[in-house]
Amino acid sequence: MANSVVWFKRDLRIDDHRPLVRAAARGPVIALYVHEPSLLHGAEFDPAHFRFIDDCLAALDARLRQRGIALTLRTGELPQVLDRLNRECPFDALWSHEETGNRLTFDRDLAVGRWCRTNGVAWTEIPQTGVVRRLKSRDGWARRWSQRMDEPLSEAPCRIAGPAGLDHGHRPGPRALGLPDSSRPDAQRGGEAQAQSTLASFLATRGVDYRRGMSSPVTAFEHCSRLSTHLAWGSISLRRVAQAAAARARDVRERRAAGEPIDARWATSLHSFQGRLRWHCHFMQKLEDEPRIEFENFSHACDGLRDAAPPLPGSDAAARLLAWQQGETGYPMVDACMHALARCGWINFRMRAMLVSFASYHLWLHWQHTAPFLARAFLDFEPGIHYSQFQMQSGTTGINTLRIYSPAKQVLDHDPDGVFIRAELPALARVPARFLAEPHTMPLSVQREAGCIVGKDYPMPVVDHATAFRAARERMASVRRRADARAEADVIQQRHGSRRSGLPPTARATAASGASGPARARVAAAAAAGQANLFDDAAGQDHLDEGNAP
Numbered sequence: 001m002a003n004s005v006v007w008f009k010r011d012l013r014i015d016d017h018r019p020l021v022r023a024a025a026r027g028p029v030i031a032l033y034v035h036e037p038s039l040l041h042g043a044e045f046d047p048a049h050f051r052f053i054d055d056c057l058a059a060l061d062a063r064l065r066q067r068g069i070a071l072t073l074r075t076g077e078l079p080q081v082l083d084r085l086n087r088e089c090p091f092d093a094l095w096s097h098e099e100t101g102n103r104l105t106f107d108r109d110l111a112v113g114r115w116c117r118t119n120g121v122a123w124t125e126i127p128q129t130g131v132v133r134r135l136k137s138r139d140g141w142a143r144r145w146s147q148r149m150d151e152p153l154s155e156a157p158c159r160i161a162g163p164a165g166l167d168h169g170h171r172p173g174p175r176a177l178g179l180p181d182s183s184r185p186d187a188q189r190g191g192e193a194q195a196q197s198t199l200a201s202f203l204a205t206r207g208v209d210y211r212r213g214m215s216s217p218v219t220a221f222e223h224c225s226r227l228s229t230h231l232a233w234g235s236i237s238l239r240r241v242a243q244a245a246a247a248r249a250r251d252v253r254e255r256r257a258a259g260e261p262i263d264a265r266w267a268t269s270l271h272s273f274q275g276r277l278r279w280h281c282h283f284m285q286k287l288e289d290e291p292r293i294e295f296e297n298f299s300h301a302c303d304g305l306r307d308a309a310p311p312l313p314g315s316d317a318a319a320r321l322l323a324w325q326q327g328e329t330g331y332p333m334v335d336a337c338m339h340a341l342a343r344c345g346w347i348n349f350r351m352r353a354m355l356v357s358f359a360s361y362h363l364w365l366h367w368q369h370t371a372p373f374l375a376r377a378f379l380d381f382e383p384g385i386h387y388s389q390f391q392m393q394s395g396t397t398g399i400n401t402l403r404i405y406s407p408a409k410q411v412l413d414h415d416p417d418g419v420f421i422r423a424e425l426p427a428l429a430r431v432p433a434r435f436l437a438e439p440h441t442m443p444l445s446v447q448r449e450a451g452c453i454v455g456k457d458y459p460m461p462v463v464d465h466a467t468a469f470r471a472a473r474e475r476m477a478s479v480r481r482r483a484d485a486r487a488e489a490d491v492i493q494q495r496h497g498s499r500r501s502g503l504p505p506t507a508r509a510t511a512a513s514g515a516s517g518p519a520r521a522r523v524a525a526a527a528a529a530g531q532a533n534l535f536d537d538a539a540g541q542d543h544l545d546e547g548n549a550p
């Protein structure tokens with residue numbers, strides 16, 4: 001039997017790896033990973049990604065060797081790498097998982113397809129998530145997702161045969177690939193064992209307070225699952241996680257029914273977690289269906305709203321962008337999150353949404369200029385989730401409720417004692433808690449006492465929240481009021497929207513107009529109380545967004 005190549009990409013594991021199982025059942029296997037310079041030097045790639053991938057490759061190689069073959073490593077562009085490999089060790093089948101990637105990987109896959117056809121190699125791509133290729137309609141999508149997740153897991157074969165005499169190459173260090181070392185010292189480490197133990201500890205203990213703990217950066221590092229990076233690079237399969245969560249939820253139900261003392265928070269936490277596993281694919285499906293959203297607004301009614309041209313060096317926009325990137329906006333929650341990302345490459349959902357909301361609304365920057373920066377900063381960068389979420393948090397989907405966060409309010413709601421902020425921003429370590437949301441309001445005597453002179457030790461706010469908030473709200477509302485924007489929203493909702501809320505398209509568009517009664521009432525109440533910086537349009541985002549689930 002001729003050789004098969006199993007091409008590992010964002011699926012760096014042997015557990016529940018169908019291409020590996022199918023290829024191994026057929027005959028000798030070349031397990032291939034390719035370091036592609038075009039991706040390594042792309043705008044979204046970070047040396048921390050490389051370090052995580054390299055951890056996974058080391059683990060993958062070790063696990064494959066236990067089964068009889070080594071991982072084959074090559075550096076170069078596909079399909080040239082396949083061409084050389086085919087001359088070195090001929091193969092007639094290529095196996096991989098489907099990938100919902102960015103334009104670079106999409107074009108790369110087209111080239112691989114052409115190469116396979118020219119060279120008589122049969123390429124089989126197998127789904128690994130709930131994303132459906134060539135989807136005709138979103139109707140029934142959630143049911144298909146559940147069916148996919150319920151399919152049997154694939155056990156890795158005990159023995160795998162490989163061709164004799166193949167040079168397997170070696171794992172290059174970052175320098176050999178023209179990359180600097182990772183500058184994120186506390187980033188998660190990769191590998192299947194890490195993924196499995198992260199899942200196990202979440203389901204056994206950490207997840208009990210997931211529902212309540214997910215929103216605050218003080219608690220989220222512990223209580224969120226922290227599986228996103230493993231899912232993004234495939235050191236664990238989504239199906240494995242979904243089945244483990246379902247088993248745990250069953251276990252909790254049965255114990256409760258049997259009268260065992262089990263913490264009641266488990267049921268709601270697991271329910272929320274299982275919903276988010278669906279979101280994973282719900283958002284990726286949007287990019288799969290409409291790849292242009294990597295580069296264009298979902299809603300063309302939003303075109304021209306923000307400047308799509310890159311900020312000119314020396315311009316105000318460039319200065320705002322730099323302040324945001326460097327965590328020097330003068331808004332402690334924004335700055336602390338940026339510092340946390342620089343340190344470890346992860347922050348929770350609510351804080352990600354706030355970072356993007358601040359850049360897109362307060363700083364009025366186009367998401368195209370901020371998305372690649374956070375793609376590099378997020379160790380779990382997953383193009384389908386990233387671009388869909390970026391547009392959602394920037395108000396350019398046309399269908400989602402507008403949510404503009406007040407960074408000062410986030411401090412009061414989620415870090416009132418400054419535990420997270422003080423750890424990430426030592427300049428604010430001795431600032432009294434009541435001034436942490438807005439250090440620039442500290443009297444000079446307090447600044448001196450706290451050893452933090454605003455404007456010297458910590459920046460003045462880069463924009464005034466109240467002014468920026470109102471301007472952004474008005475600009476967005478003026479677009480959403482337009483008849484063409486509402487008509488377009490109906491089309492977008494039909495193609496990409498959740499089928500869960502049960503709202504007909506036009507009702508959703510109205511709900512999403514950004515001028516809902518309760519939101520207006522909240523703003524008016526906060527303004528009347530003189531709390532100019534404490535109103536926002538983002539209350540309860542983590543829970544409200546359940547309505548956006550498929």
Ligand SMILES: Cc1cc2nc3c(=O)[nH]c(=O)nc-3n(C[C@H](O)[C@H](O)[C@H](O)COP(=O)(O)OP(=O)(O)OC[C@H]3O[C@@H](n4cnc5c(N)ncnc54)[C@H](O)[C@@H]3O)c2cc1C
Binds near residue numbers: 229231276356
């Ligand atoms: C602007 C922005 C960009 C984002 N970019 C990414 C990204 O590149 N990669 C990424 O994995 N997530 C992204 N997210 C979604 C979310 O913030 C992360 O998935 C989550 O914080 C990861 O931590 P966790 O694994 O502990 O999540 P948990 O809360 O434990 O959730 C479990 C899993 O569910 C999925 N999930 C959770 N929340 C969401 C969500 N809102 N949308 C889609 N899937 C979700 C993820 O796969 C996650 O690992 C982004 C969110 C925003 C607002």
